[in-house]
Amino acid sequence: MTPLMKPALVDRGVGLRTGRALxxxxxxxxxxxxxxxxxxSSVCLAALLAAAPGNAQTADVDEIIVVGVRPVAxxxxxxxxxxxxxxxxxxxxAPFLADQLRAAPGLAISRTGARGGLTQIRTRGAEGNHTLxxxxxxxxxxxxxxxxxxGIWAGVDAERVEILRGEQSALYGTDAIxxxxxxxxxxxxxxxxxxxxxxxxxxxxxxxAGIGDxxxxxxxxxxxxxTDGVDTSGPLGGxxxxxxxxxxxxxxxxxxxxxxxxxxxxxxLARYSLNKVEFDSxxxxxxxxxxxxxxxxxxxxxxxxxxxxxxxxxxxxxxxxYGRVDRENEADGVFDGRTVGERTxxxxxxxxxxxxxxxxxxxxxxxxxxxxxxxRDAIPSAFGDASQDQSFETFGVAGEARATLGRFSLNGSVRxxxxxxxxxxxxxxxxxxxxxxxxxxxLRASVGEGFKNPTFTELFGFFPANFxxxxxxxxxxxxxxxxxxxxxxxxxxxxxxxxxxxxENEIFTVFNPDFTSSPANREGDSDRQGVEVAGRWAVSDxxxxxxxxxxxxxxxxxxxxxxxxxxxxxxxxxxxxSLKRPGLRAGLAVxxxxxxDDFFFTFPRERVSLDAYALIxxxxxxxxxxxLSVTFRxxxxxxxxxxxxxxxxxxxxxxxxxxxxx
Numbered sequence: 220m221t222p223l224m225k226p227a228l229v230d231r232g233v234g235l236r237t238g239r240a241l242x243x244x245x246x247x248x249x250x251x252x253x254x255x256x257x258x259x260s261s262v263c264l265a266a267l268l269a270a271a272p273g274n275a276q277t278a279d280v281d282e283i284i285v286v287g288v289r290p291v292a293x294x295x296x297x298x299x300x301x302x303x304x305x306x307x308x309x310x311x312x313a314p315f316l317a318d319q320l321r322a323a324p325g326l327a328i329s330r331t332g333a334r335g336g337l338t339q340i341r342t343r344g345a346e347g348n349h350t351l352x353x354x355x356x357x358x359x360x361x362x363x364x365x366x367x368x369x370g371i372w373a374g375v376d377a378e379r380v381e382i383l384r385g386e387q388s389a390l391y392g393t394d395a396i397x398x399x400x401x402x403x404x405x406x407x408x409x410x411x412x413x414x415x416x417x418x419x420x421x422x423x424x425x426x427x428a429g430i431g432d433x434x435x436x437x438x439x440x441x442x443x444x445x446t447d448g449v450d451t452s453g454p455l456g457g458x459x460x461x462x463x464x465x466x467x468x469x470x471x472x473x474x475x476x477x478x479x480x481x482x483x484x485x486x487x488l489a490r491y492s493l494n495k496v497e498f499d500s501x502x503x504x505x506x507x508x509x510x511x512x513x514x515x516x517x518x519x520x521x522x523x524x525x526x527x528x529x530x531x532x533x534x535x536x537x538x539x540x541y542g543r544v545d546r547e548n549e550a551d552g553v554f555d556g557r558t559v560g561e562r563t564x565x566x567x568x569x570x571x572x573x574x575x576x577x578x579x580x581x582x583x584x585x586x587x588x589x590x591x592x593x594x595r596d597a598i599p600s601a602f603g604d605a606s607q608d609q610s611f612e613t614f615g616v617a618g619e620a621r622a623t624l625g626r627f628s629l630n631g632s633v634r635x636x637x638x639x640x641x642x643x644x645x646x647x648x649x650x651x652x653x654x655x656x657x658x659x660x661x662l663r664a665s666v667g668e669g670f671k672n673p674t675f676t677e678l679f680g681f682f683p684a685n686f687x688x689x690x691x692x693x694x695x696x697x698x699x700x701x702x703x704x705x706x707x708x709x710x711x712x713x714x715x716x717x718x719x720x721x722x723e724n725e726i727f728t729v730f731n732p733d734f735t736s737s738p739a740n741r742e743g744d745s746d747r748q749g750v751e752v753a754g755r756w757a758v759s760d761x762x763x764x765x766x767x768x769x770x771x772x773x774x775x776x777x778x779x780x781x782x783x784x785x786x787x788x789x790x791x792x793x794x795x796x797s798l799k800r801p802g803l804r805a806g807l808a809v810x811x812x813x814x815x816d817d818f819f820f821t822f823p824r825e826r827v828s829l830d831a832y833a834l835i836x837x838x839x840x841x842x843x844x845x846x847l848s849v850t851f852r853x854x855x856x857x858x859x860x861x862x863x864x865x866x867x868x869x870x871x872x873x874x875x876x877x878x879x880x881x
Contacts, residue, residue: 291621295628297651297663299703299716301753303380307765310792310806312838312852314423314444316377316402317369321810321834322790323382324751324767325718328812329783329863330370332451332508334870335444335466335496338370342384343718344747344773344784345397346726349671351387354402355474355488357523360394361544362560362591364681365674367400371494371517373468374425374442379403384751385718386669386699389632389649390585392615396669396697396722404472405440408432415850415877419870420447420465423877434484437475444468451867452499452508461510466496483528490521499867500550504734506821508866514549533569540564554598560675561592579623585634589613593675605687607679612639626655638672642694645670659707666700677726677738687737695740696723699747710757719748725775732822743776765792780816783863785831787813802842802881810834817865832859840879850877 301323308319317328317338329347331337339347348366352359354375360367380402387395405427412426422445429438448465469492476486494517499508523540542562548555570583590612597605617634631650638644649667656662673692680688699720706713722745730736749771756764768789773781780786789811797803811833819825835856842848851874855861858872 297653297665299384301382305378311836314373316375324769327784331864332867333448333464336370342397344771349397351395351399357521357540362562363558364676373444374470376405377402378405386667388647388669389634392636393672396671413879415875417875418873434478440472442470452510464497468494487524493518506819512551517546519544536568538566557596559594564589581621583619585617587615605680628653661705664702669697671695685735689738693724693740713754716751741776745775747773763794782817785813785815805839808836829862832861848879
């Protein structure tokens with residue numbers, strides 16, 4: 220493996236050998252990958268939900284990506300995929316994954332105040348509920364809001380994150396109109412542990428134990444995090460010196476697998492998390508958060524299993540999963556409402572692949588059933604009783620075909636969703652092509668359609684009660700295309716992509732004079748376009764440099780920039796790992812977020828601009844024995860004033876020290 224192909228943050232796509240040669244070399248990798256699949260693996264992720272970012276548990280991990288039912292060589296990928304490996308994640312080593320994702324181009328992160336507070340990710344200018352997130356192959360989005368709140372996902376212990384940008388509804392259905400983020404958690408055997416403490420009363424601890432090998436394995440892990448936080452009402456809210464808003468999080472996870480005979484395997488995953496976060500609220504309706512005593516307690520369950528094997532000339536995957544999110548709100552220590560969302564999903568996917576001379580062909584099908592339930596127990600108020608009890612079922616069928624011939628790779632997929640008569644049924648599609656012009660240059664292009672059904676909260680309301688649902692909403696629809704080039708120049712990898720998307724029926728919020736608000740569909744189309752650039756330079760065997768930049772223009776039907784989406788953002792990092800002393804390492808990262816718009820939520824609301832900022836972070840690890848290391852981590856070391864949501868302050872400079880057992 221050349222230095223270029225070491226784990227890196229780039230859009231994987233540079234072909235280093237001919238397509239046929241690499242595919243032949245990939246066969247044993249693919250076989251090993253299948254044998255080590257778990258419910259948390261990307262074969263589950265892809266074979267059951269079809270198009271996920273790829274994961275392979277072999278030495279050639281960065282040469283194989285799973286985008287369809289089969290593991291695919293990087294040179295055959297037609298879409299934009301960014302990979303963050305364990306080495307990339309170590310550079311920032313943050314307890315919340317959203318802070319790690321700043322390394323990828325095209326993602327906007329918004330945090331409402333303290334660590335543990337509502338944290339949204341917007342991909343390519345789309346909304347937070349337009350990106351599907353999978354943790355170990357299980358959909359992690361909240362059935363209530365339709366998006367993933369990264370604020371309640373501390374301690375995921377990710378060893379690999381893969382970000383597939385662009386519409387993926389043709390295989391995933393709703394929720395993937397902006398892209399897919401696939402997260403694979405740690406699979407190491409043995410016992411590891413870490414303890415860290417530092418600024419603003421922060422403490423973090425984790426431990427895991429894994430046994431087994433190959434098809435039979437089991438592991439247990441635990442994580443805890445607590446911080447005193449800061450006064451999130453901040454200077455803009457007239458605060459800054461008030462009561463701190465802290466948070467606590469715990470997470471427990473278990474997974475395992477067993478061989479059933481032949482090539483059949485059964486595996487499963489269970490994860491539970493409990494999160495308590497304090498926050499400030501605008502209680503006097505002046506558009507600014509006040510120093511209040513508010514708290515949300517959230518617990519979440521994810522349980523899934525997968526059965527895989529071959530029969531009748533086909534590969535088969537059957538997967539079932541269950542997820543539940545329970546949120547209870549308190550105001551001044553008194554119950555102030557509760558929401559419960561549940562998702563049950565069953566997916567079956569058969570597939571076949573073969574070769575006809577120079578032609579390689581892979582065909583797969585998919586059928587999935589999903590039921591979501593929503594319950595809201597609200598305290599009656601001046602805005603009425605907002606309690607709800609609703610459910611929604613969908614059934615989807617999809618197919619995908621992939622072909623490789625010489626220097627060309629092509630793929631196409633189509634899906635139909637039956638939306639239980641609540642909305643019209645949806646048919647979506649996507650197709651792409653890649654051309655390896657030389658051994659170091661690849662051109663790629665893809666085009667497709669996507670859709671997003673309104674969420675429970677948009678249809679029926681949410682906390683607080685003055686947010687009134689709109690049961691007459693129409694699904695959002697999108698048409699997008701992208702084209703890009705991946706280039707290798709010596710020890711340098713560069714990838715550049717242009718994308719363009721038109722969103723129809725965009726759902727936005729209307730604010731009324733009586734302080735109520737309600738969602739509605741825009742009459743005209745919303746436009747999103749931009750450029751993403753990513754690169755890696757393997758300076759030496761010890762030093763690597765990563766960088767990314769994104770320009771994103773996201774405008775509504777009135778040509779106004781969408782809020783909380785910076786036009787310009789970028790990231791730069793350096794990673795050093797000693798060859799003479801294993802375990803000795805250091806990393807430095809600079810994440811720049813450009814100016815972005817938000818609203819001052821008075822009536823009528825006022826558009827405001829949030830200042831640009833740069834986050835400087837650093838990490839270091841110094842081994843004191845074969846298994847014990849001392850760690851250092853710094854966040855926002857330049858003490859930048861960070862505001863992602865108008866009126867809400869975030870943490871300033873912070874440093875942390877700890878111990879790690881490997």
